[in-house]
Amino acid sequence: MKLGVYNAVLHDRPLPEALDVVRSLGLTGIEINSGGFLPAVHIPTFDAILESDAARDDYLAIFDGTGVHIAGLNCNGNPLHPNRAIGDKHAEDIRRSIRLANRLGQHRVVTMSGLPGGEPGASRPNWIVNAWNSAALDVLDYQWGIAAEFWKETDALARDLDVKVALELHPQNLVFNPADVFKLVELTGATHLGVELDASHLFWQQMDPVAVVRALGPLVFHAAAKDVRINPAAAVYGVLDNRFRRLSPEEPRTNLGGDEWANEWPRDAAWDFVALGKGHDTAFWTEFLRALHEVDPDMLVNIEHEDVELGRIEGLQVAARVLLDADAVLAAGAVAH
Template identity: 35%
Template structure:
């Protein structure tokens, strides 16, 4: 396996300094956020789409540091009922085009979340069968919004030879294994998973069981962890408070090994090996308890140790 970084983790650095830091940490791959929920600190997608010279310069900067792109990330909400929806839809299709131009085989994104009905102004995440209208809302979402976007989008990705890695994230129509397979069965194997253990953990799931269930539909992996805090014993895991300050929350995103123990990450790496995944684990840092460089370095050290140990155990 190889270790990479979602470069939003070093979003305060300009692109050359970011890539220098990635190389200095001994990482081999990068994942770039292009817009949507990313501020796109390192990539101007319009410029790269428009100019071959910009693409050549961009690829040259990576080659100078022996870095490769693991994926392009366009996570946003293309199903939003307001202006965000069309904007993020355009971003998704533009990302397919840029991936094709750069020779990148994977894009990472989320399924999106529509309104609960045709007259609603905001997205609505349905997580219960009660009250009774919730099931009607959920079916409306899938039949009228989710599948009408995803069927043609999956066909467009297949035509360009690009695989879509959907991240199972709370407040999305695809947020767990079951909802992922509902999408995949409807649109085909061009759609796989960007497996991110952190979201599963804060929703009460268990990564090893999910990896076994997802199997070879895992196309890309995020190295990201969550820690369940003491407050969860009082309030449970649903927590609408902002991610900062971290104190007082039921759970927090943390660097690898600070939520799931190191031996737990070793088990995750072994489980990925068992289902045939031998590719990039892209560190996505959202640990707000320490500096970005400390958090990324900690995660990289944890991953490197686990990959080495898993390799020895396999011999």
């Protein structure tokens, strides 16, 4: 397996310092944000790289001798947002990321399927969680039509440039479980659309990430190592706990495009993103890596740190220890057999 870090948590420092952190963890890859919800902080010469071989070579030279390689690009956003100021930008960021990946010799771009509005003229996305009524299925039919058109065109671009697009199965997206993945591939005839297997978003849905990997098989292109802890509050509020707080302009907050911002997580949340090991032990992560290895022995598996109880480096250290221990157990088992 090829183990690394998604760089968003290291946006507070220059790229060379971020590479030093990754190397100090005993990991060898860095997945680099290339647009969408977050800016491409560690690709300051993005436009130049798309046009200039010299700019591309200068950028790649930053990695020479560090022991850390680029482990995919990440462009999470909502390319289907009905507010075109957001949707068009995120869609173009994905296309630019695919082109950049090709220029850098990369073959993986991570993003999200996106989520349209519920009907023509909508200005906000509409996430149908449980389509028990006919009106909800009408909404989904409309949304799938929009998604199929966009992803058919995007798959063609990815195919032409030898890049595979890995969709994170994330809430508030049209594609958030394996059934949706199969449906998107069927509707588009896609050859270069698949999944970034982020176990965290499966845990809170009460899914088994190992079973999901085996169900999706070769449609798993990439993986994220992030854990979830189910808290006692889940017994009262359930896993669709929606007690988020709107942050004011005077408070630190993350812009998601246009006039949309990330909200504050519930204080006693039903579940939390945590570092590896705080929700599921090393034995689980060993089986997770085993399932990924069955799909692709060279699978890129990158830690995503969103544990608010731990600092940036501390959280990466905790997660890296668990991931490396799991990989060592897997490797030892392979040798024994």
